[in-house]
Amino acid sequence: MSGDPKQLGPTIRSTVAGMLGLGMSFIERLMKTKVYNEVKGCGKSVVKLTKNFRSHGAILKFPNNRFYSRDLECCGDPKLINFYFDSQHLVAKKFQIVFPVAEKDDREASSLASFNIDEATQVKIFGTPILINASHTADNDIGVIAPYHAQVLKMCTALRAVADSTKVGSVEEFQGQERHVIIISTVRNSREFVKYDLRHTLGFVANPRRFNVAVTRAQSLLYYIVGDPSVQSIDPLWQSFLNYIHRSGG
Known part of the structure; x- marks a missing residue:
């Protein structure tokens, strides 16, 4: 096996x-x-298959420490994993992860479907300059991940006009896949809804496996994890990850 x-x-x-x-x-x-x-x-x-041929070292470091006892070795093609080494999109040079801050989340009145219009809009804005400014980056080199189907639909609609071939999907859809650039929409910006997720094992909070898959799909750039750090940090795993990003200047 x-x-x-x-x-x-x-x-x-x-x-x-x-x-x-x-x-x-x-x-x-x-x-x-x-x-x-x-x-x-x-x-x-x-x-153990310890040689990782996918991700830049900055992307690999946290999940490697947290889940794999630091056994993984970064063995990706330098031309690929360092493609955005000097990118203007990086907050900290040589650190391939960026975490901005979004606004409140919304829920469709007729269901428990969860989405965040502000995050979908930010994903559209963040995704577009890569296509325009970064040479040799096609829209199908970019993947957008969200934990809820309703948010996937919102982001598909938002990106249709600017990046029609960009893959947008749930964590489950991305398992086993990889993209040069990954954007993650966490959706949750309300403690009330996070408590709902905890009870029903939804989203990224209190679900280490979904977290692990989401943050390890990027090869060159984990370009924008959009969310509210004060809410995500309710979960100890996310708190550690945010501390890692903060210490690294992302």
């Missing part, structure tokens, strides 16, 4: 199924047994 138990597992909507442990993938279940467990047992049946 091959796989990554630190990324997305089964989607469970049944409380009973969750109580029975069906939210844990088969490979993760095996990894907890003695013969595979590197901590509790010998772990000689596990082979």
Whole structure:
């Protein structure tokens, strides 16, 4: 078997199924047994593929420290991962992550569908200058990730006129994929809605696997994670990630 138990597992909507442990993938279940467990047992049946050929070191560093015991090695093609090395879009030179601040979020009155118009608008603004100013960057080199289907639809509409071939999708749609540039819309800017997500295991908050997949899709530039740091930092994982960005000047 091959796989990554630190990324997305089964989607469970049944409380009973969750109580029975069906939210844990088969490979993760095996990894907890003695013969595979590197901590509790010998772990000689596990082979780690530690060479990462996808991401710039600044993008890889946090998930590597947090999820992979710092075992991953940055082995990407320098021409690709350093493509935006001197980009005017970087807040801090040599640090390939940027986190601005958005406004409030909204919810459609007739459903629990969650979206954020301000973030969708910012994604359109942020995505456009890359296409105009950065040479050799096509709209299909850019990926836009959101945790809610309603936000995906809003951003598809916003980008249609300026970047029709840009891939916009949920975290699940992006697992196994990669793009030169990734933009993430976190959507949540209200503590009330974050509490709802925590109860129903939605979004990025309190969901390490979804977080891990989202922040590891970028090859050259994690160009704008749009959200409200004061709300995202409710979750300890996001708080650590925001501290990492802040210390690095992003």
